Amino acid sequence: AQSVTQLGSHVSVSEGALVLLRCNYSSSVPPYLFWYVQYPNQGLQLLLKYTTGATLVKGINGFEAEFKKSETSFHLTKPSAHMSDAAEYFCAVSYGGATNKLIFGTGTLLAVQP
């Protein structure tokens, strides 16, 4: 069965430091890839997605992610963390088809220290 692995359930960075959140998927077929963000007591909001085309994808709030097929990875980065980036981040994959179902990773809680 396809699965998504997010390394590190908790990540802490200093304000202004690089943010790197890791996501790997298990599938021989490249999926469609998503990063969602969840702020406290809110629903999920799409940060960015990769479907086809350029493998480096830019999203909202200065985040970007690169699809690396050879590494089955889709890591999320931001050059300089801001206090407002503190949230939980979920990587998800989909294989489209007739249901458009998403398979989520277990999430990474990002803390930003002043």
Add this chain to the structure above:
Amino acid sequence: NAGVTQTPKFRVLKTGQSMTLLCAQDMNHEYMYWYRQDPGMGLRLIHYSVGEGTTAKGEVPDGYNVSRLKKQNFLLGLESAAPSQTSVYFCASSTQASGRSNEQFFGPGTRLTVL
């Protein structure tokens, strides 16, 4: 344009009680989904629907039922609530995949506690 809304926002039930969670979307989306979110487990799909009048089981369907009588609404029912169903429930919707994958839009969630 409200997007995806969920009712209620919070609910406390006793074991054995029943309730229905309502999800409504005003984006004319074909597909709708119910997830539960538990600490350390991400979001898991309970049931989903690819159109009015159709429903299907997801990853964790036991103890839940759903109905999609109108395109804009997707109801999640708990017939006899159990403490293991204490969770945060999210509804989502999307357009048809049409050969690729489309973004799912999420509601704000319902926090359910079963005592």
